[in-house]
Amino acid sequence: MILYIAEKPSLGRAIAQGFSGQQQKNDGYIKLANGDCVTWCIGHLLEQAEPDKYDPAFAKWALQHLPIVPQDWILVPKKGTSKQLSVIKRLLKTATKVINAGDPDREGQLLVDEVITYCKVKRDIIDNAGRLLINDLNLNAVKKSLTNIRPNREFTGLSISALARSRADWLYGLNLTRAYTLLGQRGGYSGVLSVGRVQTPVLGLVVRRDAEIAQFESKPFYEVMATLATQIEQPPQTFNAKWQPSAACEPYQDEEGRVIVKRLAETVVNKTRGQPGVVESYTVKDKQSPPPLPYNLSALQIDAAKRFNLSPKAVLNVCQSLYERHQLITYPRSDSRYLPMEHFSEAPKVLSAIKANAPDQKTAVDNANSKLKSKAWNDSKVDAHHAIIPTSRSKAISSLSSDEAKIYQLIATQYIMQFYGPHKYQEQTAVITIAGGTFIAKAKATTDKGWLVLTKQGEPKHEPALPSLVKGQALDCIDSQLVEKQTSPPKHFTEATLLAAMTGIARYVQDASIKKILKDTDGLGTEATRASIIDLLFKRQFMQKSGKEIHATPTGKALVNALPSESTLPDMTAIWEANLDKISQRQMRYQDFMQPLVHTIGELIHASQRIDTSQFAGLASTKPAYKKKWRKKKKAC
Template identity: 55%
Template sequence: MKLYIAEKPSLGRAIADVLPKPHKKHDGYIEVANGDCVTWCIGHLLEQAAPEDYDPKYKKWQMAHLPIVPEHWQFKAKPKTKKQLSIVKKLVKQADSLVHAGDPDREGQLLVDEVLQEAKLSERKKQSTQRLLISDLNPSAVKKALNQMRANQEFVPLSVSALARARADWLYGMNLTRAYTLVGQKAGFQGVLSVGRVQTPVLGLVVRRDMEIDNFVSKPFFEVLAHVRKNDGSEFSAKWKPSEACQPYMDEEGRVLVKALAENVAARIHAQDAQVKKIEAKPKKHNPPLPYNLSALQIDANKRFGMSAKQVLDVCQALYEKHKLITYPRSDNRYIPAGHFAEASQVLGAALNNQGLTEEKVNDANLSLKSKCWNDAKVEAHHAIIPTAKKLKTAQLGQYELQVYQLISTQYLAQFYPAYRYTETRVELEIAGGVFVAKAEQIVELGFKRLFKTEEKKQVILPRLELGELLHCFKGEVIEKHTQPPSHFTEATLLSAMTGIARFVANTEIKKVLKETDGLGTEATRAGIIDLLFKRGFLQRNGKSIRSTELGVALIKTLPEDVSLPDRTALWESQLAKIAMKEQPYQTFMNPLEKEIAGFIERACVSDSTLFTGLKSSRAGSKPSFSKKRSRKRASTKSSRRKSAA
């Protein structure tokens, strides 16, 4: 008997649907006509053991116990899914061969591998286990995947990487959460102060942005415009480009801070000749944006519809599992296998049928165009989020589902539209010895931009000019502006910051490394991390803006700075990626981490707790846990209040 082990029931059913019929439905699995079986996990069936599972003394939180570092790591069955774990283990023992059908990512790999480990596979079964990678739940795609199975042994490094992450999160979050909760208790704070390798640097981003805004002092700066006229009466404006001699009167961004200097320039150019010194006209183009990965989709959905990252992820899961209208949604990839190009007509036909696209936009597409998204070399375990070829018989989508589906469909359609082309013109004038610059963009072809609703940018049109031509400056004008503080984070800009975390790092070497990684968190976890910070009372919403609370500020100010900066925590992802690529062993990641945590505990013992005086905990803030996908009911138990969060 061949046993297929899926990550979740919906995936299990999708696999069974293409296997020989008739089927027999049993408790926790499906038996197909040839005797093979399909079973499933329900998310993680196993979880990291709690500290008190290693030693009952750890039930009481005490600084003297820290750091807690298990000598032999333990998993334990999750109470709610214990029955399904027993079913899977029993079927594993009965099976002649196994197929691992976890989701096509690091977490999906570990999720099934840890069950196989728990079942104590024989070496023969371990070596013969196959890996099934499914990113589209429609029957044709599942059949195709079944014909392209690989050896599960190929994915061992990916599983080790996920295991290293899970254990590192446990060590880091459990120890630092206990340590700083005990620090807070010194000041009478009654809640749990959770610390995590990703959530804390994300909170740090928001706190530092809020502090920067609070401390910002606006200052005026001045620009000079030369209003110029040709002999034929046509007019345009050019902006003064200050010379090096003006630097003492400018800030680091090249803005003139002295009004008298600007007024002097404006007076000098009045009623003077303006000579054309340079004309540069460059053809430019923007290629269509790549299809979505999850973060890019969450950012656009927040900007367009005000949807939270978690709402977008939940909607995507429904579009993938329930409706089967999109491919695997937790993808961090924005490229598509070249083989999918041949399916474009069916995919666009389905998107049109399902109201994801309009007939006019589909008809204007050129299916012979091949954008740079079709690239096998850049596709790994999963590809970009795109529509599937499934057609709905009736309108079945809710408002948010339809909006997200339309975004995904339009981004896919853009791959069959030409580039946006325009001419960028730059003219340099000399007036009374000063340099003035005028710029203009002229649209040549809208291309893919026809698909997107964007604010129409007012086109600056320059008259026809000749090199050396003399014009007349009939007016010099001083424009007073004021420096603006940075904006508060929104969900979209915070997600963007998490994915492009290198922008917030000063160290050039670390910045270089981070540009090659996925940033803080993963596509699958970012929405949950932001949501968690709200639930724990560290962040609050003010309209679309995200602000830190007093509690969030107090925690960041009390923690060592390097705990709340993205540098080290984002580098974790780089090291985990190296483990997955067999470029770094597990121990070279874990051993230094254990020493580092011991150092953090020592610093916690002598930290100042006074910032927590008088602060109250939020209801959710007192119930952190390391377990994934826990129920609300279990979250409220006394034991879970004693667990801390990654």
């Protein structure tokens, strides 16, 4: 008997529908006509054991116990899952072959693998297990996937990576949460001070941004704009050019190259006004920008937050409904923005479905060219899963909720863009000398909107076109104006910009060598966890919202200020993410990741004993909903 183990009941039912013949629905599994069976997990059936499973003394939070590092890790059934775990265990006893049908990501891989191992399946069955990868729950897509089952051993690296992440999070979160909660109590704070491998650096981004804004002092800086006129044309054609300070001006500039001495700018104005100018160079370049790639989850969440003010968690929930319930989009927890070449032939069907589902998209689909192949189709960029796109299923958008309709249309529009040409434009650049100073004028003009017609702006704002110039041409500087501006502070994070910061964390890393490491594995957390991390920081009242802005609470600030910088900066965690990716690619061993991690945790706990605990005094000991869980399962932290 072949046993298919899906991640969720909805996926299990979709797999069963891919087989013909009479089927028998049982409690927790479906028996197929040929005797094979399809069963499912309910998300994670197993979880890391609580510390007291390793030693009863660990039930009490005490600094002398730290760090707690299991030698032999223990998994236990999650509450409410024992019944389904028993069903799978019973079916595995008679199975001659097992197919891992977890979701197509590292968590889905581990989720099923750990159940197979926990149930003590024979080694030869584990070695010969298959892997079923499904990105689309529609019947034709499922049938196609069933004909392409791969060896499960090809994904061992993915499973080990997920295992390393799970254990790293347990070690780091449990030990440092206990350490800092106990220190907080010493300082007079009675709440739980939760520390996480990813959540704490994210909180650190917010705390530092808040501090930067609070300490910011606006200062004036100065620019010079010249108004130039041609001499040949009648009437003369005019345009503006901006002064470019020379190297000699550096003593009068700030670190960003802005002139901060008003007298210097005034001198340039007086020297250039009414003086002749000469064109040093003039270029016209034809440029183009291709359509943006289809969405991965983070890119979709960022756009949805900007356009609809939807939280990342809300977007993920909507996507899960569109995927599982309505079957209108492909697998949503994807980190890929590319599509397999074999999917290109399905484009006409997908476009037709979009047109049928969403009448507002009719014109966009009618004007699409399904023969155009954008850079999104690239097999080398696709592995277990591909970009989030609409399926070929037809279902009226009127049957969806308001948020479901918004997200579906956002995904659909991004897909339709792949069948529009690039946005084409001309870029003019003129370099002009006036009284020994250099001025530059630039302008852009669209020649073909291409995919931009599908966006709300239709066309970006461009500078007025420059007149046609030639090198050496004489001009008149008919006016020169001093423009005074003020430096502005950075903006508070919003959910969209914080999510963008998590996916592009290299921008916040100072060390050049770390930036290089992060070039290809940029990001804090995963597509599936980033939304929950932001939500968790709100629930634990380390962050709060003011309108769209995110601010750190006094408790969040105190925690970040108490922790050593390496715990609150993205550098260390981002390197861990890069190493987890290496494990999944079989470029790093599990032990080479875990051993340094254990050593680091020990050092961080030792360093925590030197902090000033008085900073926790006077903080409000709030009792959010999660505290009940902490009190009930305090030893699990």
